[in-house]
Amino acid sequence: MPLFYVKEVPIGAVAIMLALVASMGGFIFGYDTGQISDILLMDDFKSRFAQCGTPGDVGTCEFSMVRAGLIVSLLSIGTLVGALAGAPIADALGRRWAMIVECGVFIVGVIIQLLSFFSWQQFAVGRLVSGLGVGALSAAVPMYQAETAPPQIRGTLTATYQLFITFGILVAYCISIGTRSVSGSGSWRIVVAIGIIWALVLAVGMLFMPESPRWLAARNRIEEARRSVALSRGVSASERQTNAFVVREVEQIRMMAERERKLQAGWLTCFESKGKTRYRTFLGMALQALQQLTGANYFFYYGATVFQSVGLADSFITQIILGAVNFVCTFGGLWVLERYGRRIPLMVGGIWQSAWLFVFAAAGTVMGPVDPNEPVSEKNQSLGKLMIVAACMFILGYAMTWAPGIWILIGETFPTRTRAKQGALSTSSNWLFNFLLAFFTPFIAGDINFRYGFVFAACNLFGALVVYFFLYESSDLTLESVDDMYTDRHCKPWTSRSWAPEGYASREDDARTGPYAAQGGPGAEKQSGNEAHGASAFDPSGHKRTESLEHREHAV
Known part of the structure; x- marks a missing residue:
């Protein structure tokens, strides 16, 4: 039985469950991202791994820019490699088993971190190993969600990946608040160890989810693909052979799989001009890089340090506020990206984010450097509050547009035969820029202070232009129809919203x-x-x- 109908099309409960379970991969990503900001400020962590002027006196312990940058950014090096490795793993093992294996890799990395006592290098290596799992998951999860979700709600279901990223960040902040008063290494070890639980939830949950029908069809396992489609549509086992909707969808998937089996698809295929494959590869890589260049991770990685530097009494609380705004507003993003498509929200979001980053940077520049040993003036307190408001408004826009929107596009922009590899290349671009920002931010911010925000403001405007001139509107289309749209010589990015598959008056006709x-x-x-x-x-x-x-x- 269908759970409900969207645009008069049946949706099964399994379609919702598989999106939520797979999104635990995003939760792991967010949790690992969110925890490090507060851990770097915990006394026991600093006394063990920072450089101390007087041994045993945590007040003299500070992380050098190189050490802090490496601890934070080595996760991103791992994710970069993991994202590239995720493609062949997902193609060889299937989307489900790939995610299960990747959870095991993440757990190994967490254990290495937990066994670190006084070697910051070991802790950093543990984050690198965890990053291998996180990166591979970041390539596999959106792809799995896009390949299994009904097109009528594909945007919403794929966006749950970003929703869970924000939820993971918020949970990490809250747990850090709860453990920072714990004496000894428990203050940070508890935060790190809890990450194992999330990986186990994902691994066990995926055992009960159906495999991607497109992956199954590519291996000529048509009956299994039919079962997967029927489950996502809420069609019973007795009806899936005759149900017209299942028959239609499976036939479309089968035909595309047969066509693509005739074509070899190695890594170089991702850069062929045929079918605008190269165009889409570079577009995906550019969008993922630009998502990092929005500046969001500047706040998520170093937010506690940033707001501590402007004299706020409790920067941990500020991080929770930012995390809560990020999480709550992502719910709005699920609606916005389904209602208005992909292009308009990304363009509006880029302009909105740029405006508030300009306010943040301008307020910080007027304030100037703050001496933590001096009382904060009334003027600087007001400027500090304005910076928090600007950061919250920036994250509001980011959470509703660029944060979920890019992950949706990575799942639905590429053709099936190269989707895993193109998704891996795009995701690796995200992690490459993630690493560059995580490592170099302490140096850049130390040199130009809050003027760093002006750089991100310009990047957001540039991102809006890239979307207008190069991104096609892919909402309300099957993945096979998205491929048709990109190969239609008469369709341009700025006219793509009106494009419809052959035989339909509009792209919504398929649903109606x-x-x-x-x-x-x-x-x-x-x-x-x-x-x-x-x-x-x-x-x-x-x-x-x-x-x-x-x-x-x-x-x-």
Whole structure:
């Protein structure tokens, strides 16, 4: 039984469950990102791993810029390598088992960190190993979600990955608040150790989820693919052989899989001009890099240190405020990206984020450096509060647009035969810039202070321009139709919202005139009206017309 209907199309409970369970990969990512900001300020951690003027006197212990940068950024080096390794793993083992194996790698990294006593190098290596798992998951999870989600709610389900990232960041902040008063190494070891729980939840949960139907079809396991599609649509086992909607979707997936099996797809294939493959590879890499260049991780990695430097009494609380804004506003992002598509939110978000970063940087520049040993003036207190407001408003826009939007696009922009590899290349671009920002931020911020915000403001404006001139609108389309849109010579990024698959008056027609309508389900009246105008995309047996796929197979 379908759980509910979206645009008159049935959605099964399994479609929701698989998105939520897989999104635990995002939670792990967020938790590991959020914990380090507060851990760097914990007394026991500083006394063990920082450079101390007087041994045993934590007041004389400070991290050098190089040491702090390496502890924070080696996670990103691991994720960069892990993202590239994630593609062949996901193709070889399947999306489900790849994620399970990657959870094991993450747990090994956590154990290495927990066994660190006085060697900061060992702790950093542990973060690098954990990063291998996080990076591979960041490539596999959005791909799995996009390949299994019904297109009518694909944006929402894929965006849950980003929602869980923000939730993980917030939970890490809250746990750090609770453990910072714990004496000894428990203050930070508890925070790190809890990460194992999240990996186990994901690994065990994936054992009960269906495999990607597109991965199964690519290996000619059509009946298993049919079962996977039926589960996501809420169709019973007795009906999945005859249900018109399942038959149509599986047939479309099967035809695309057959076509792509005829073509070899190595890493170099990602840079071929045919089918705008190279275009999409570079677009994905650029968007992921620009997501990092929004400046969000400047606050997530170093937020506690930043707000401590402006004289705020409790920078930990400020981090929780930012984390809460990030988490809550991501719910709005689920609606915005489903309602308004991908292009408009990203362009508006880039402009919004740029404006508030300008305010943040301007206020910080007026304030200037603050001596932590001197009382904070009333003027600087006001400027500090303005900076918090600007940071919150920036994160509000980021959480509703660029944060979830880019992960959605990585799952739905690429063709099936190279999706894993192109997704890995794009995600590795994200992690490369993540590393560069994490490592060099202490040096840059130390040199230009809060003027660093002006750099991010410019990057956000540039990102909005890239979206306008290069990104195609992929909402409300099947993954196969997205491929058709990119290869249509008459379709341009700025006109792509009006593009529809062959045989449809608009891209929403597929949802309104689906086979369930032919069976007397929701939308039956609308289907008959469309058929009167010759707009039906199905023959009397309920199968979708496949002219465009067949035509493209001969054309390529």
